[in-house]
Each structure stands twice: as structure tokens, then as C-alpha cells.
Amino acid sequence: MTEVRWGKLRRDEIGAAAAAGATLLLPTGAVEQHGPHLPLDTDIVDANAVAERAARLLTDPPALVLPPIWWGLSPYWLSFPGTLTLRPETMLALVSDIGASAAHHGFQRVAIVNGHGGNAGLVGVAATQLAEHGLRAVALSYWDLLGEDLGRIAPGDAGHIGHAGQTETSIQLYLQPERVREPLPGPEGCADLTARMAEPFARVGYAPPDPAREAPLGVYGAAAAARPEIGKELIALAAERLAEFIRRFVAAST
Ligand SMILES: [Zn+2]
Structure with missing residues (x-):
């Protein structure tokens, strides 16, 4: 299997990837309670x-995954x-x-792949700042790639990413069941x-979670329905979908 993790590569491999026009993927997340x-x-x-x-699905041009930014915006x-x-x-x-360093090494494109809802606005601003380093940049949250399929596959969270609900619990049961x-x-x-998603304007705007009022256990969604x-x-x-998104991003920014 091709090694795509930035930190596992040697310096000549990074140079070759830059010369090949590789796109960099920068995962962002959070270190925060999940129920x-x-x-x-x-x-x-x-x-x-x-x-x-x-x-691993992207070859021409390839893509590398930068060391993730573990922490995010989670004051609530x-x-x-x-x-x-x-x-x-x-x-x-x-x-x-990180973007300035990547630009220094000759990379031209960075896609921020966000995994934490509270970062969504911030990573958009971060992408705008990356453009100041001469990079073509884009930011997205992975669940936005799923569209209506999110609610079809994990109906317990009503098409929302939730927090430690059916979606995130199912993914953990798949990726790290021992935890x-x-x-x-x-x-x-x-x-x-x-119930919340059935409310008018439920999908409009962003309001930070208020766990004391909304979810004393710190869970948004139907965790028990996870598989x-x-x-x-x-x-x-x-x-x-991310691979397809990146192919289009490359085509549009070449
Ligand atoms: Zn989460």
C-alpha cells in the first residue's frame, strides 16, 4: 500500500510529491468529551x-496527508x-x-478535512489565510460530502453529524471498537x-452546543442505534466522495 502519511515519508519522497503536484490534505479535529x-x-x-x-484513491496527481491538527475549538x-x-x-x-512551510517546499494545494463541527467556520477562515501564502486552498467537513446519504445511512441523527450519537458512535465501533x-x-x-431537525430553520445557521440545557450527558443523537x-x-x-472532490478541486485550480 502506498504511504500517504507526511510524517512517515523521507525527505526525497516529499520532494518528489511536490514535483508531482501533490495535493495536501490537512485533517483537523478536537480533543473533547464524547459522552x-x-x-x-x-x-x-x-x-x-x-x-x-x-x-490512497488519488494517484495523478497524488495526495499526501499532513500530520493532523488534533485540537480544535471546543470551549462548550x-x-x-x-x-x-x-x-x-x-x-x-x-x-x-503549516501552510507556509508546505508552500516553501513547493506544494500548491491544501484541502482542510475537518472532523469537528465547532471548527467549521474557523477552517473556512484558515483556508482564506492559506491563499495569502500563494496556495490554492479549500476547507470542508467530511460529513458535508455525504449530503442526503448521511440521514439515509444513520437515520437516528436525522442527517446531522450530531455529537457522540449514531453517526460518530458507529464510526468508532468500526475504527476503534476497543475504545x-x-x-x-x-x-x-x-x-x-x-425532534430538533424537524423544527423550522433547523438546518439554518450555527449555534454552539449548550450541553447544560440541551444534553446533560454530552450526547447529541441516537448513540444506542449505532452499528x-x-x-x-x-x-x-x-x-x-473526498477523492472525487479533490479531483475536481485540482482540475479547477490548475
Ligand atoms: Zn465529534
């Missing part, structure tokens, strides 16, 4: 898995143990410094996304 049943690295494990699988989860949050300016500076604590939490103390097969299907589809 009583999932590990803190859930978001970064998900984004990294999608990015690595997509990179600090009320639970384990959450590590960045200031927005710290995250923007991290992405900008999932069973039994999975039931609806008590969790936000019911089926590893659902996670496997979501990751495979997101990787396939």
Missing part, C-alpha cells in the same frame, strides 16, 4: 481515516473532564504556519436530533 462511551480523539480519528483513505465542552480547546487565533496560526464503552447510552440526558456496519459505510463513502 460516557467514546474516546476524546473521536473527531480526529474520523477526519484522519477519511483523509488517508481518500489519499470544558465542563467535562478531558476537553482541550484552542483559542481561535491559535488554530488559525497553526494552519497558517467504545458498552452498553451505549440510551436517550436519557441526550439531545434528540430527530459498526453503519460506520464502515459512512467512512468508505466519505473517502470516495
Whole structure:
């Protein structure tokens, strides 16, 4: 299997990838509480898995996966143990410094592959800053690639990424089942996304989570409905779509 992870390559391999016009994928996530049943690295494990699988599908030009930015913007989860949050300016500076280094080595394109909902606005700003280094940049959250298929494959979260609900729990049951604590939490103390998404304007705008009012257990979605097969299907589809997205991004920016 071709090695696509930046940190595992030797310097001549990086030089060859830059000369071949490789696209860089930069996973971003969060180190934050994910209910009583999932590990803190859930978001970064998900984004990294999608990015690595997509990179292996891309050959001409190839793609490399940069070392992920583990931490994100999660101040609303600090009320639970384990959450590590960045200031927005710290995250923007991290992405900008990594992008400037990549541009120095001759890379021309960076795609931020985000795995944490709270970062969504910030990674758009980060992409705008990357353009100042002469890079063609784009930012997306992996679940946006799934469109209506997200709600079809994981109906318990009503087409929303949720938080430690059916979608994320299914993906963890697939990617790192040894870190999932069973039994999975039931609806008590969790936000019911089926009801929330049925509200008018539910898909308009962004409001940060307010766990004390909305979900005392720190879970948004139907965790108990999670299955590893659902996670496997979501990751495979997101990787396939990301590869196609990158092919179009390359074509549009060449
Ligand atoms: Zn998450």
C-alpha cells in the first residue's frame, strides 16, 4: 500500500510529491468529551481515516496527508473532564504556519478535512489565510460530502453529524471498537436530533452546543442505534466522495 502519511515519508519522497503536484490534505479535529462511551480523539480519528483513505484513491496527481491538527475549538465542552480547546487565533496560526512551510517546499494545494463541527467556520477562515501564502486552498467537513446519504445511512441523527450519537458512535465501533464503552447510552440526558431537525430553520445557521440545557450527558443523537456496519459505510463513502472532490478541486485550480 502506498504511504500517504507526511510524517512517515523521507525527505526525497516529499520532494518528489511536490514535483508531482501533490495535493495536501490537512485533517483537523478536537480533543473533547464524547459522552460516557467514546474516546476524546473521536473527531480526529474520523477526519484522519477519511483523509488517508481518500489519499490512497488519488494517484495523478497524488495526495499526501499532513500530520493532523488534533485540537480544535471546543470551549462548550470544558465542563467535562478531558476537553482541550484552542483559542481561535491559535488554530488559525497553526494552519497558517503549516501552510507556509508546505508552500516553501513547493506544494500548491491544501484541502482542510475537518472532523469537528465547532471548527467549521474557523477552517473556512484558515483556508482564506492559506491563499495569502500563494496556495490554492479549500476547507470542508467530511460529513458535508455525504449530503442526503448521511440521514439515509444513520437515520437516528436525522442527517446531522450530531455529537457522540449514531453517526460518530458507529464510526468508532468500526475504527476503534476497543475504545467504545458498552452498553451505549440510551436517550436519557441526550439531545434528540430527530425532534430538533424537524423544527423550522433547523438546518439554518450555527449555534454552539449548550450541553447544560440541551444534553446533560454530552450526547447529541441516537448513540444506542449505532452499528459498526453503519460506520464502515459512512467512512468508505466519505473517502470516495473526498477523492472525487479533490479531483475536481485540482482540475479547477490548475
Ligand atoms: Zn465529534
